[in-house]
Structure formats: structure tokens, C-alpha cells
Amino acid sequence: FAEELAKSMREAGTPGAMHPGGLYYSTASIRQELELLAGGWAARDEEPLWEVGGGFLDPFRSGEDPHPSREALLAARARQEERAREMFSTASVVVVTLGLIETWRSPVTGNTYRQIPHPAVFEDLQAQFHRLTVTEMLADLERIRDVVCGQWGAQLVLTTSPVPLHTTFTELDVRVANCESKSRVRAAVSEFVEAHPEVHYFHAYEIVTTAERA
Numbered sequence: 001f002a003e004e005l006a007k008s009m010r011e012a013g014t015p016g017a018m019h020p021g022g023l024y025y026s027t028a029s030i031r032q033e034l035e036l037l038a039g040g041w042a043a044r045d046e047e048p049l050w051e052v053g054g055g056f057l058d059p060f061r062s063g064e065d066p067h068p069s070r071e072a073l074l075a076a077r078a079r080q081e082e083r084a085r086e087m088f089s090t091a092s093v094v095v096v097t098l099g100l101i102e103t104w105r106s107p108v109t110g111n112t113y114r115q116i117p118h119p120a121v122f123e124d125l126q127a128q129f130h131r132l133t134v135t136e137m138l139a140d141l142e143r144i145r146d147v148v149c150g151q152w153g154a155q156l157v158l159t160t161s162p163v164p165l166h167t168t169f170t171e172l173d174v175r176v177a178n179c180e181s182k183s184r185v186r187a188a189v190s191e192f193v194e195a196h197p198e199v200h201y202f203h204a205y206e207i208v209t210t211a212e213r214a
Contacts, residue, residue, distance in 0.1 A: 020083045025099040027140035028112035037085045038147045046109045052120045094148045099161040101132040101181045137188035157200040158189050162208035
């Protein structure tokens with residue numbers, strides 16, 4: 001959904017771009033990344049790189065091929081973060097799309113991975129599956145607002161992704177898991193926007209889910 005939104009903005013002549021690192025699905029992973037760009041999230045450096053197939057992967061990136069060395073990965077990470085930092089720190093509006101509550105996190109550092117860890121490192125990491133609560137998401141949103149509005153002086157727009165879950169790590173039917181995930185996300189966004197009138201909500205979720213089917 002975020003990719004389509006960025007594409008539509010460009011087609012409409014509205015300057016805009018996505019984070020060069022790709023998609024972040026949960027409030028926890030979004031909060032970590034924005035804190036990093038704003039000069040925080042020291043716990044990121046406590047997370048070891050993943051050795052996969054003779055190369056190295058970043059625990060907080062996805063869609064990348066393994067880098068040949070630690071140095072190559074760290075150099076690519078630094079370049080990407082510099083592009084992201086320039087983009088976000090100079091933006092007048094930041095749109096944050098919230099997708100789901102199913103997360104995986106480190107039992108050692110407490111960091112939340114962007115998605116389930118790679119099979120080559122999953123067992124050694126002993127990553128913990130966790131479904132975010134409304135309370136946890138509200139705390140993440142408060143920090144996101146502090147960075148976007150307080151440090152960068154940008155307007156914050158929240159959306160709930162209408163894209164449903166196609167699989168779940170719970171024992172629930174995926175339709176039930178999707179309903180619970182979207183319900184918690186939407187409830188957190190509702191409470192947050194109500195408490196912070198300066199934060200905007202774009203109703204993409206409602207437009208899609210209540211649209212008449214042909």
C-alpha cells in the first residue's frame with residue numbers, strides 16, 4: 001500500500017518518496033528506524049549482523065542479497081541511512097502507514113526485527129514472536145510524533161494499510177488474525193489522533209474495506 005501511495009503522489013505531481021530501505025510494517029519497527037535517523041536507537045548497534053550463505057545480512061533490512069563482508073554491509077547501510085536522513089529531516093509531511101501487529105524481536109537486545117529472521121539464523125537467535133498491544137502501539141506513536149513533529153517540524157499523517165494478512169504465525173485462522181491485527185492498529189490510531197488533533201488520519205483502510213464490489 002505504501003508503495004502505491006508513493007507512486008500515486010508522483011503521478012499527481014506531488015513530491016514524495018519512500019524510505020530507501022523499503023517497507024516497515026509495525027509501529028515498533030517504524031519507531032526504531034525514525035529514532036535511528038533522528039540520532040537515537042543505540043540498541044541497534046548491539047544487534048549482530050546475520051551470517052548467511054557466506055555473506056552478511058542486515059537484521060533490519062529486507063530484500064537485499066548478502067553482502068560479501070561486514071565492511072561492505074556497513075558501508076551500504078551508512079549510505080542508505082544518509083539518504084533516508086536527508087529525506088526525512090527536510091520533509092514537510094511524513095506519512096506513516098501501519099500494517100500489522102505480528103512482530104519478531106530479540107530476547108537479548110529487545111529490538112524488533114522488520115520481519116521474521118532468515119532461516120539460517122532463526123534458531124540461534126531464538127527470536128520471540130510477539131503481537132503488539134494497543135498500549136504498546138500508542139507508546140510507539142508518541143515517540144514517532146516526537147521525532148517527526150518535534151525534531152523535524154513536519155506534519156504527521158497516519159494511515160492503516162488495507163492490505164490483509166495472507167498468512168499468520170498464530171494458530172488462528174488467517175481471517176481472524178487479520179481482523180484482530182487491523183482492529184488493534186485502527187484502535188491505536190483512533191485513540192492517538194483523538195489525543196493529538198494536529199496529527200492527521202487518511203482513511204485509506206475505510207475507503208478500501210467499504211468499497212462496493214463489482
